[in-house]
Amino acid sequence: MLETSARLLRLLSLLQSRPDWPGPELAGRLGVTTRTVRRDVDRLRGLGYPVESATGTAGGYRLGVGAALPPLLLDDEEAVAVALGLRAAATGSVSGMEETSLRALAKLEQVLPSRLRHRVTAVQSAILPLAGAGPAVEASLLAALAAACRAHEGIRFGYQKNTRRVEPYRLVHTGRRWYLLAFDLDRDDWRTFRVDRFDTPLQPGPRFAPRPAPAPDLSAYMSHALSSAPYRFQAKILFHAPIEVVAEHTSPTAGRLEKLDEQSCLFHAGGGSLDQIALYIALKGIDFQVLEPAELRDHVRALAARLARAGV
Numbered sequence: 150m151l152e153t154s155a156r157l158l159r160l161l162s163l164l165q166s167r168p169d170w171p172g173p174e175l176a177g178r179l180g181v182t183t184r185t186v187r188r189d190v191d192r193l194r195g196l197g198y199p200v201e202s203a204t205g206t207a208g209g210y211r212l213g214v215g216a217a218l219p220p221l222l223l224d225d226e227e228a229v230a231v232a233l234g235l236r237a238a239a240t241g242s243v244s245g246m247e248e249t250s251l252r253a254l255a256k257l258e259q260v261l262p263s264r265l266r267h268r269v270t271a272v273q274s275a276i277l278p279l280a281g282a283g284p285a286v287e288a289s290l291l292a293a294l295a296a297a298c299r300a301h302e303g304i305r306f307g308y309q310k311n312t313r314r315v316e317p318y319r320l321v322h323t324g325r326r327w328y329l330l331a332f333d334l335d336r337d338d339w340r341t342f343r344v345d346r347f348d349t350p351l352q353p354g355p356r357f358a359p360r361p362a363p364a365p366d367l368s369a370y371m372s373h374a375l376s377s378a379p380y381r382f383q384a385k386i387l388f389h390a391p392i393e394v395v396a397e398h399t400s401p402t403a404g405r406l407e408k409l410d411e412q413s414c415l416f417h418a419g420g421g422s423l424d425q426i427a428l429y430i431a432l433k434g435i436d437f438q439v440l441e442p443a444e445l446r447d448h449v450r451a452l453a454a455r456l457a458r459a460g461v
Contacts (some may be wrong), residue, residue: 153189156181156189161222161223163175164210164212165221170211177194191446199213228261228265229268229269232254232265233273237248239249239309257370290351294317294320294329297316302353303355304352305352307349313333313335316360318328319367321371326343326344328343328371328375339363346361346399347349367379368434369405372402375420376405376417382421382426382445384430385442386415386418387413387414387416388413388416389437391411395416402419426445427445431453
C-alpha cells in the first residue's frame with residue numbers, strides 16, 4: 150500500500166508538470182506497465198482528480214479541469230517561489246490581486262515547513278519594494294494570457310486602436326512592465342506587446358501548432374526587442390570589463406550584452422536621443438569605446454568637455 154501511495158503521488162506530480170503525457174512515457178518514468186498506469190489513473194479519478202485520457206495506439210493522459218480544485222503537489226523550490234510571488238502580488242504589483250494573494254499566502258504559510266518559511270522570510274527581508282515602478286495590470290488579463298500561452302490558443306485584442314490577431318507564446322516581466330511575446334498573424338512576424346496597452350477584452354481564437362522560437366536564446370531576443378528595436382538610434386559599445394561586471398550595472402531592458410573575451414564585452418542598446426545613450430554609458434564607471442554610430446562619439450566628447458568644465 151505504501152508503494153502504491155508513493156507511486157500515485159509521483160504520477161500526480163508528473164501530470165501537473167506538463168499538459169500531455171503519453172501512456173508509455175508515464176509507465177517508463179514510474180517503472181511500471183501501462184496497465185498499472187491505467188489503474189493508478191482510475192484511483193486518482195476516484196480521489197477527485199479530473200484526469201483525461203486519449204485513445205490511440207500509445208494513448209495519453211492530461212490533468213483536466215474539474216468542478217473543484219484538487220490538492221496540488223509542490224516541491225521545496227516551487228513552494229518558496231509561490232510564496233514569494235504571492236507576497237509580491239499582495240503589495241499591489243498586479244492590480245486586483247492584493248486581498249486574494251494575502252488569503253492564499255496565509256493558507257500556504259500555514260503548512261510550510263519551518264525550513265521553507267525561514268527561506269521565504271530571509272529573501273523577502275532583503276527586498277525593498279518601491280511603489281509606482283510601472284503600470285499595474287489586471288490579474289484576470291494576465292491569467293487569461295498565461296492560459297492561452299499554455300494551451301496554444303490564438304487570441305484577438307485591441308492594441309493602440311488596432312485589432313491584433315496573434316498566437317501567444319510567452320509572458321515577460323521586466324520588473325516594471327508586462328509584455329506578451331506573440332506571432333502576429335496579420336503581419337506574419339513576431340511581435341512584442343505591452344500588456345498594459347491592451348484596450349479591449351481578449352477574444353479567444355482557434356488552437357494552433359507551436360512555431361519554432363524566433364531565436365535560440367529567447368532572453369537575448371527579448372532583451373534586444375525591448376531595449377533596441379523601438380528606438381531611433383542604435384549603438385554598439387565596447388566595454389573594457391568582463392561581461393559579468395558590466396551585467397551588474399545594466400539590465401536586459403537597457404541593452405543586450407555580448408561576450409568578446411574574458412576582459413571585454415559588447416553592449417547593444419537603443420535610445421531616443423544620442424545624449425541619452427551617452428549619459429547612460431558614461432555613468433557606468435567602466436572604461437568604454439563607442440563603436441557605432443559615429444555621431445555618438447561626438448556626443449560623448451561633448452559630454453566629457455561639459456563635465457570637465459563643471460569640475461574646474
